[in-house]
Amino acid sequence: LHHGGHLSWTMGAFHIGCPALRSHPAPGLKPKHTNVVFLKTHKTASTTMQNLLFRFAERNNLTAALPVQACGHQFCYPRSFTSHFVHPHTLPPNIITSHMRFNKPELQRLMPNDTIYITILREPGSMFESLISYYNQYCQSFKRVPNGSLEAFLEEPWKYYQPDEKDSMYARNTLTFDLGGDKDRPAKDEAYARGFVAEVDRVFSLVMIAEYFDESLVLLRHLLSWDLDDILYVKLNMRTPSSKRSLTPGLSSKIRAWNSLDARLYDHFNASLWRQLSVLGLACVAREVLLLRRAQESLMRSCFGGRMPLLRSAAQIKNKDLRPWQPSGKVDIVGYDLPVNLSHGFSSQAHELCLKLIMPEVQYTQVLLRSQSLRYRRSYQLRPQQQTHPIQQPIRTVLLRHPQVQRSQPPPAAAGPASGTRSTSTSKPAAGTQGRTTKIGPRSAQTQAL
Numbered sequence: 001l002h003h004g005g006h007l008s009w010t011m012g013a014f015h016i017g018c019p020a021l022r023s024h025p026a027p028g029l030k031p032k033h034t035n036v037v038f039l040k041t042h043k044t045a046s047t048t049m050q051n052l053l054f055r056f057a058e059r060n061n062l063t064a065a066l067p068v069q070a071c072g073h074q075f076c077y078p079r080s081f082t083s084h085f086v087h088p089h090t091l092p093p094n095i096i097t098s099h100m101r102f103n104k105p106e107l108q109r110l111m112p113n114d115t116i117y118i119t120i121l122r123e124p125g126s127m128f129e130s131l132i133s134y135y136n137q138y139c140q141s142f143k144r145v146p147n148g149s150l151e152a153f154l155e156e157p158w159k160y161y162q163p164d165e166k167d168s169m170y171a172r173n174t175l176t177f178d179l180g181g182d183k184d185r186p187a188k189d190e191a192y193a194r195g196f197v198a199e200v201d202r203v204f205s206l207v208m209i210a211e212y213f214d215e216s217l218v219l220l221r222h223l224l225s226w227d228l229d230d231i232l233y234v235k236l237n238m239r240t241p242s243s244k245r246s247l248t249p250g251l252s253s254k255i256r257a258w259n260s261l262d263a264r265l266y267d268h269f270n271a272s273l274w275r276q277l278s279v280l281g282l283a284c285v286a287r288e289v290l291l292l293r294r295a296q297e298s299l300m301r302s303c304f305g306g307r308m309p310l311l312r313s314a315a316q317i318k319n320k321d322l323r324p325w326q327p328s329g330k331v332d333i334v335g336y337d338l339p340v341n342l343s344h345g346f347s348s349q350a351h352e353l354c355l356k357l358i359m360p361e362v363q364y365t366q367v368l369l370r371s372q373s374l375r376y377r378r379s380y381q382l383r384p385q386q387q388t389h390p391i392q393q394p395i396r397t398v399l400l401r402h403p404q405v406q407r408s409q410p411p412p413a414a415a416g417p418a419s420g421t422r423s424t425s426t427s428k429p430a431a432g433t434q435g436r437t438t439k440i441g442p443r444s445a446q447t448q449a450l
């Protein structure tokens with residue numbers, strides 16, 4: 001960043017040795033898939049994924065559907081998703097990734113036909129421990145428990161849990177609920193459980209697993225024909241170690257029994273993740289994971305003045321745009337701050353990349369809504385003949401949609417890696433370009449900025 005250096009990996013190296021990629025007729029030239037529903041489930045590393053998708057949308061001038069202001073930063077969760085929850089300035093979308101309760105028919109109405117559905121699950125024990133600590137002041141089922149004790153809750157869950165009250169979805173089978181299922185279906189209803197898992201399997205092309213986040217990203221990269229550059233991330237929305245507790249095997253199995261539908265989903269999709277990884281080749285996956293982690297470290301060092309970033313409590317973070325939301329005084333969610341003197345050697349594009357990489361969910365949603373609204377207004381100014389408000393027309397036919405992002409041929413020598421010089425352009429793709437084909441080079445704007 002400071003000295004015009006660049007990351008040592010190249011996409012060429014990234015393609016070497018991976019059978020699934022080698023067999024492709026034109027490696028690296030397949031258009032990136034850009035129409036994606038990512039169902040953001042709770043306490044599953046989904047904020048880290050959302051940040052990655054928001055950045056991808058911005059880099060490629062795509063549209064991310066965002067909630068109307070009345071819904072907050074989520075699509076009026078826990079109500080079942082409807083397209084009325086989508087802000088009209090964020091139509092028609094390529095990507096949708098904010099929290100919602102899944103509703104396939106409504107999403108189908110909103111999204112292009114070739115949309116790929118992705119979600120993420122987490123091991124029920126650690127997920128429930130995270131839920132009870134995060135929502136201890138919100139969810140009545142948890143508030144009733146003396147000292148918010150996990151043991152006490154699991155000893156007699158029906159003493160504290162009331163299925164129909166507000167926020168009860170955080171206290172039982174949260175994944176099932178987020179996926180649109182019936183969190184309170186009795187465990188003995190085998191047919192329901194089997195049918196629900198099969199339905200999720202049918203709809204979602206990829207179910208990521210939080211414990212194998214990087215391996216899941218490798219599968220995502222292959223599924224969407226994205227570059228390594230597109231899956232770089234920094235972990236977000238973490239609790240401090242003092243806010244966490246470890247689980248005994250006894251507690252873990254009680255959690256699984258209480259959340260039996262979620263446990264079933266997790267077991268099924270954890271096994272299917274590993275089957276998919278085996279098809280890709282475990283050695284190939286391990287190599288990609290290694291390259292991902294190296295590239296990630298380089299990016300972080302570039303953003304944090306040569307060091308790895310320090311985790312900070314919200315109070316320690318000077319830039320309020322970077323302070324993560326704190327659910328209660330009983331749990332600390334940590335974030336990052338950029339070094340104050342860092343901006344001196346940065347292009348504004350590089351500074352923005354670093355800022356967005358660590359920007360918490362609520363702030364990023366607001367920033368993105370502002371920029372997309374601006375783009376929307378500009379595009380309307382350019383087309384004065386269009387009088388009708390888009391929300392009054394059938395959603396899918398209103399505005400021209402961004403087509404798939406095409407990889408361009410390598411950029412001209414002066415701006416490309418081969419020249420030894422690097423593009424100093426700081427401009428993002430022009431506003432109001434809906435309907436144009438976005439071309440991006442083999443190294444996309446993310447690392448080119450560095």
Ligand SMILES: Nc1ncnc2c1ncn2[C@@H]1O[C@H](COP(=O)(O)OS(=O)(=O)O)[C@@H](OP(=O)(O)O)[C@H]1O
Nearest residue numbers: 042043044045046047048130213235236237238239
């Ligand atoms: N990359 C990666 N891999 C594994 N785990 C990760 C990752 N990124 C975030 N996290 C952990 O995910 C938890 C936060 O999940 P969410 O962002 O989905 O929470 S939220 O529902 O949106 O509030 C939170 O878990 P807990 O710290 O146990 O609460 C994060 O530490």
